[in-house]
Amino acid sequence: MITPELLHPQSIVVIGGSNNVHKPGGAIVRNILQGDYQGTLRIVNPKEDEVQGIKVFHDAKELPPTELAILVIPAKLCPESVELLASEKGTKAFIIISAGFGEETKAGAAREQRILDTCERYGAALIGPNCIGLLNRNHHSVFTKPIPSLNPQGVDFVSGSGATAVFILESAVIKGLQFNSVWSIGNGKQIGIEDVLQYMDEHFDPNTDSKVKLLYIENISNPDKLLFHASSLIRKGCRIAAVKAGSSESGSRAASSHTGAIASSDSAVEALFRKAGIVRCHSREELTTVGCIFTLPPLAGKRFAIVTHAGGPGVMLTDALSKGGLEVPKLEGPVAEELKSQLFAGSSVANPIDILATGTPEQLGITLDYCDQRFDNIDAIAVIYGTPGLTTLYEAYEVLHKKIGECKKPIFxxxxxxxTAGPEVAEFLAKGHVNFSDEVTLATALSQVMRTPQPAPPEIELFGVDVPKIREIISGITDNGYVSPDIVHQLLECAGIPMVPEMVSDDKQTLIDFANRTGYPVVAKVVGPVHKSDVGGVTLNIRTPEHLALEFDRMMNIKDAQGVMVQKMLKGTELFIGAKYEERFGHVVLCGLGGIFVEVLKDVQSGLAPLSYGEAYSMIRSLRGYKIIKGTRGQQGINEQKYAEIIVRLSTLLRFATEIKEMDINPLLADADDIVAVDARILIEK
Amino acid sequence: MITPELLHPQSIVVIGGSNNVHKPGGAIVRNILQGDYQGTLRIVNPKEDEVQGIKVFHDAKELPPTELAILVIPAKLCPESVELLASEKGTKAFIIISAGFGEETKAGAAREQRILDTCERYGAALIGPNCIGLLNRNHHSVFTKPIPSLNPQGVDFVSGSGATAVFILESAVIKGLQFNSVWSIGNGKQIGIEDVLQYMDEHFDPNTDSKVKLLYIENISNPDKLLFHASSLIRKGCRIAAVKAGSSESGSRAASSHTGAIASSDSAVEALFRKAGIVRCHSREELTTVGCIFTLPPLAGKRFAIVTHAGGPGVMLTDALSKGGLEVPKLEGPVAEELKSQLFAGSSVANPIDILATGTPEQLGITLDYCDQRFDNIDAIAVIYGTPGLTTLYEAYEVLHKKIGECKKPIFxxxxxxxTAGPEVAEFLAKGHVNFSDEVTLATALSQVMRTPQPAPPEIELFGVDVPKIREIISGITDNGYVSPDIVHQLLECAGIPMVPEMVSDDKQTLIDFANRTGYPVVAKVVGPVHKSDVGGVTLNIRTPEHLALEFDRMMNIKDAQGVMVQKMLKGTELFIGAKYEERFGHVVLCGLGGIFVEVLKDVQSGLAPLSYGEAYSMIRSLRGYKIIKGTRGQQGINEQKYAEIIVRLSTLLRFATEIKEMDINPLLADADDIVAVDARILIEK
Structure with missing residues (x-):
């Protein structure tokens, strides 16, 4: 649990604080002192009398009551120390820097557990062990550098790895990104990334709290909690970006050797982030670039004006924005001409607006005003302004500083x-601004932000799905494995998913009667063997009762045959829906066009059950073959609404039947009016 | 023409040199002086007696003979000045910084032309006008900053835009990238990017010349020349990367407003770069990162060891390398165990090799030796080494410096x-090294390098193509437009491309006799109308002479019908080949699977005619649907070799028939044995 004493302690004690700033125990004291901590700082060190100007307690027993304790002592001494502080000194928050716990040995894991038990018993917060600490505007309780600039509207950054947090900060500070808090959760014995988000969510004050959160994650231990609080925060106006490292097979191996992360499939992570509305990043550079974007006003639209005094970067930025689905609309007409008349001859206002290398700070200001106030087809402004070294840029950057404050549209x-202009850039950043030093890196991050959907609604779509009946059927299944066609049929019926008319029987005449009623042609499939096609157990296009009778006799002689299924044979566009249960995440639902689209092109989109209509449509429309669903080449499309409906209903069914570990409907046959499931398999494990 | 006087002048005069270093005329003098120019530097300035410590000539007429002249005076004064210097002072090289020429007005263009004429007459080189100048190890004749570190094995950088060159240098110097020369060609009136490459190619000395070339291009005015010299240089051991800005539609508009670049389609550029073996980049960041990669030994294979003292970046790098088609193989066995025994407890050697935050410089050295000498399944090493701020990194970076010198495998x-470690990084760079500060940016650039093929062989594949006959047929065509099926047939025959048996006639009985001979079913298509399907001019699956007779009568009544074509109806996998003539580039040849693959999925690969077999195979194998060509889902594949053969032969045909502006064969029908063209269109413009 996160306690007030962790966030704004009146007193801090560093157990193991020292004079050696080249060791964590000394560095953390220095950082707290340099961070201008306003409460009382105490040190416990048996060997020193004074540490960095502070009188030292030789034994923790001598301490007065102290709210937050930071432990920088050998792991084996920690449990006792925590016990003493919690029980006798009223300490309500612990940050344990020391390593040598569960990440190393079983004995370490036992120590960690003992510490946790103590903390729980006394209602104390525990950060770590094995972390770099916690840094906020009240206290800089980390032993590392760099210390970023702090700002109540800066980034809240939570990292599952301390050293990685340090390097992410390196990438952030040179961009000018400011922070509100930095959390290194270490082993996360009590407080993990999800818990920090929960706290931020439950205590969120829109008037005072920062709205930008960045996460570095190697292990999503509680996906539901992450989803719930991340999407809740985003709905409250926050913006969240995260790196989930370990997306490749080798990377996943690496991550699990690094933090013992439990591998989760990348499609599950991708689906979770999309559902939550978290912008997914894949590098430190991308994460901190998105963080910088988040500190600016959100984009109201896709249309950029590029103001530049160098042509080339303007062109590259235009290319990159266009490639990323953003726009650089042509500017023309009287307003554009009016602007042009105020620039030097040879300037271009067609967008990019090239004010030339000789363009003055005043012209920059005028141009920004036009983009902000006069051009209606512009939503945001990117300004490229460097120097060939002839003059300094203080004046130009002062104009930029002012306009960023005045303009309604975001300025990048x-x-x-x-x-060459290091000092000028530093002065600009010191005023609280960020800098995107490479225009294409910015554009790529911007398009990643624009592509991330809003959080999905938390409600489950129940309409048309008979949940009690589903539970009844699932409860009645006693064996693990693929369920019978009859049960598949019943479950799909409960979810309101239409299936092709079919009948399973081991009686020839029953099947022939069914085919006569339904109408020919029909398909016959053997029931029993799993890989029907491989054993000659599927015959298409049966046009007469005589042919059906023949196939029945033949199929009943196939090994393991228990009966034959007869289905009406339909035509249409093949679709596919699949689902796989992923431990802790729930069901990842896949959709796509059937046949070569799924088998050759892997043209599949995924979402996390339960799915909303918005998510289902977004999945369908993200397919590369979507044109076929919409209709193309003079062919009618298919009923997209029904496809979305089936995806949503299937996801609801799965949400209430976690015993289903795998499922696919392949194919569904679709035309402009209807979609019916032709074949489906369900694997149950209880 | 590039003259020796341009590259290593014994004397330089700056016409318009001044004391004001905030203007180009002063800044360029300062740069030349600070660049420790070893020849004689002269200044012409009517208003000053001394400029930056140098005695001034008030009039160019007073000058002694001077080899290189740099003009920083108003455009209108330039032609006369050039004339004087070339005719009377023996000046053999000019760098014209001044703007106000062809990029602005017609009068300017005339001035530019006059200067060119003078230079040509006297055999003088001309850089510019409207550029930042030329910088090499002999003279720093640019007016801009930054001046990068110079090194005979550094980058030769040629830029089509001066201001962009400056910003690319900014991105380069902070990475430690060193340069051998920087060329800003400005308006490129005499010397363009292609000419610089030609010079480097024709004068290439493998023992002394730099082997790394970076290009920033907005306008490829002579694609053939670029292709010829770039691929020649690469065959001689050089490595070339380039940004071609203006790849999007908006970007292309922006580029043409910036440098008057003539738009070239992005697929033509892409095809040209692939053919030449140029690594294509899309940003300053990517170009300079690839430049840094090029200064290290080439990769002998795809397998990376990652040595890190922070887990997270190692994981992200593993993800990014894997995504880019590179490998991070698991390390295990006795050698790995042996290494592990020399590291601290808790280290991992499974790859990434995590030597922990506490890992010492000595351990870093040992680990690098193991990667270089003991692990056979490793081709290259990436080292991630920063600091949390407790100690300085001088010692660790000294180890890295030594090992980079000693190890055979490239170390990134x-x-x-x-x-936090700014000074240590700076010292490391000062020893001549580069730094990739973001691991994922490095991985992305590495995979871009690995994906770029070797230059295609310059020979044209003539086997099986009857060039004289092709020329005879083309010469015989008198009208522009789509040529008749008969000519199409003849041209394909000349190229050895098999066509489905077919006959065109306006005589019913002739066609029926043909169908009877060939065998049914056949297809009938009206000849005359362009969009046959739209007017009901195509009938498939005709199985009897009677049906054929009926269709003949019907089709001959369609407007513009001149006859009917009857073809044998075949089955097979649909393929597609297309080509479009692109001004200056020649034919861009496209290939792909037919139907939805080309129409919905745009799954098309392009190459520049003439194509080698290697290129054709590479195109085919880069198709997303390649699995279908190879065979999948129990279906036999198609004869890939014949497909490559048809692509190569078609490209040869096109190379000798530039009058063909558009052509497509769609579909070709392919099975495991044969491929035949079913329908083809050829558009001729003479």
Whole structure:
């Protein structure tokens, strides 16, 4: 549990604080002191009398009551120390920097557990063990550098790896990104990434709290909790981006050797992030670039004006924005001409607006005003402004600083002269701004932000799905394995998913009567063997009762045959829906066109059950072959609404039947009016 | 023409050199002086007696003979000045910084032309006008900053835009990238990017010349020349990467407004770069990252060891390398155990090799030796080494510096602590190394390098193609437009491309006799109308002479009908080949699977005619639907070799028939044995 004493302690004690700033025990004291901590800082160190100007307690027993304790002592001494502090000194928050716990040995894991038990007993918060600490505007309780600039509207950053947090901060500070808090959860014995989000969500104050959260995750231990609080925060106006490392097979191996992360399939992570509305990043660079974007006003639309005094970067930015689905609309007409008349001869206002290398700070200001107030077809402005080294840029960047404050549209500063105009860029950043030094990196991150959907609604779509009946059927199944066609039929019926007319029987005449009623042609499939096709157990296009009789006799002689299924043979576009239960995540639902689309092209979209209509439509429309669903080449499309409906209903069915570990409907046959499931398999494990 | 006087002048005069270093005329003098120019530097300035410590000539007429002249005076004064210098002062090289020429007005274009004429007459080189200048190890004749570190094995960088060159240098210098020369071609009136490459190619000395070339291109004015010299240089051991800006429609508009670039389709550029073996980049960041990769030994294989003292970046790098088609193989066995015994407890050697945050410089050295000498399944090493700020990194980076010198396998340094360990990184770079501060950016660039093929062989595949006959047929065509089926047939025959048996006639009995001979079913298509399907001019699956007679009568009544074509109806996998003539580039040849693959999925690969077998195979194998060509789902594949053969032969045909502006064969029908063209269209414009 996160306690007030962890966030704004009146007193802090560093157990193991020292004078050696090249060791964590000394560095953390230095950082707290340099961070201008306003409460009382105490040190416990048996060997020193004074540490960095502070009088030292030789034994923790001598301490007065202290709210937050930071432990930088050998692991084996920690449990006792925590017990003493919690029981006798009223300590309500612990940050354990020390390593040597569950990440190393079983004895370490036992120590960790003892510490947790103590904390739980006394209602104390526990960060770590094995972490770099916690840094916020009240206290800089980390032993590492860099310490970023702090700002109540800066980033809240939560990291599952301490060293990675440090390197992410390196990438952030050179961009000017400011922070509100940095959490390194270490082993996360009590407080994990999900718990930090929960706290932020449950205590969220829209007037004072930062709205930007960045996460570095190697292990999603509680996907439901992450989903719930991340989407809740986003609905309250926050913006969240995260790296989930270990997306490849080798990377997953690496992550699990690093933090003991339990591998989760990348499609499950992808689906979870999309459902939550979390912007997924894959690198430190991308995460911190998205973080910088988040500190600017959100984009109201896709249309960018590019203001530049160098042509090339403007062109590359235009290419990259266009590629990412954003727009750089042409500017023309009287307003554009009016602007042009205020720039030097040779300037271009067609967008990119090239004010030339000789363009003055004043012209920059005028151009920004036009983009903000006069061009209606512009939603955001990117400014590329560096120097060939003839003059300094203080004046230009002061104009940029002012306009960022005044303009309603977001302005993205791209200041490339990090070397030549280092001091000017530093001064600009010191005013609280960010800098995107590479325009294409910015564009890529922007399009990643734009592509991330809003959080899905938390409600489950129940209409048309008979949940009690589903539970009754599932409860009645006694064996693990693939369920019988009859049960498949019943379950799909409960979910309101239409199936092709079919009958299973081991009686020839019953089947012939059924075929005569339904109408020919029909399909016959053997029931029993799993891989029907391989054993000659599927015959299409049976047009007469005589042919059906013949096939029945033949199929009943196939090994393991228990009966024959006869279905009406339909035509239409093949679709596919699949689902796989992923431990802790629930069902990942896949959809796509059938046949080569799924088997050759892997043209499949995924979502996490239960799915809303919005999510289902988004999945369908993200398919590369979507044109076929919409209709193309003079062919009618299929009923997209019904496809979405089936995806949603299937996902609801699965949400209430977690015993289903795998399921697919393949194919469904679709035309402009209807969609029916032709074949389906369900694997149950209880 | 590039003259020796341009590259290593014994004397330089700056016409318009001044004391004001905030203007180009002053800044360029300062740069030349600070660049420790070893020849004689002269200044012409009517208003000053001394400029930056150099005695001034008030009039160019007073000058002694001078080899290189740099003009920083108003455009209108330039032609006369060039004339004087070339005719009277023996000047053999000009760099014209001044703007106000062809990029602005017609009068300017005339001035530019006059200057060119003078230069040509006197055999002088001309860089510019409207550029930042030329920088090499002999003279820093640019007016801009930054000036990168210079090194004979550094990058030769040629830029079509001056301001962009400056910003690319900004991105390069912070990575430690060193340069051999920087060329800003400006308007490129005499010397363009292609000419610089030609010079480097024709004068290439493998023992002394730099082997790394980076290009920033907005306008490929002579694709053939670029292709010829770039691929020649690469065959000689060089490595070339380039940004071609203006790849999107909006970007292309922006580029053409920036440098008057003539738009070229992005697929033509892509095809040209692949053919030449140029690594294509899309941003300054990517170009300079690839440049840094090029300064290290080439990769001998795909297998990376990652040595890190922070888990997270190792995981992200593993993910990114795997995604990019590179490998991070698991390390295990006795050698791995042996290494592990020399690291701290808790280290991992499974790859990533995590030596922990506490890992010492000595352990880093040992680990690098193991990767270089003991692990056979490793081709290259990435080292991630930063600091949480407790100690400095001088010692660790000294180890890295030594090992980079000693190890045979390339070592990629990833030093993330740009802020906290700024001085250490700077010292490391000063020893001549590069730094990839973001591991994922490195991985993305590496995979881009690995994906770029070797240059295609320059020979044209003539076997099986009857060039004289092709020329005879083309010469005989008098009208522009789509040629008749008969000519199409003849041209394909000349190229050895088999066509389905077919006959065109306006005589019913002739066609019926043909169908009887060939065998039914046949297809009938009206000849005359262009969009046959739209007018009911195609009938498939005709199985009797009577039906054929009926269709003949019907089709001959369609408007514009001149006859009917009867073809044998075949089955098979549909393929597609297309080609479009692109001004200056030649024919861009497209291939793919037919039907939805081309129409819905745009699954098409392109190459530039003439194509080699290697290129054709590479195109085919890059198709997303390649599995279908190879055979999948129990279906036999198609004869890939014949498909490649048809692509190659068609490209040869096109190479000798540039009058063909558009052509497609759609569909070809393919099975495991044969491929035949079923329908083809050829558009001729003379």
């Amino acid at each position: 500063p791209i200041l490339p002269s990090l070397h | 340094p990833i030093l993330p602590s740009l802020h």
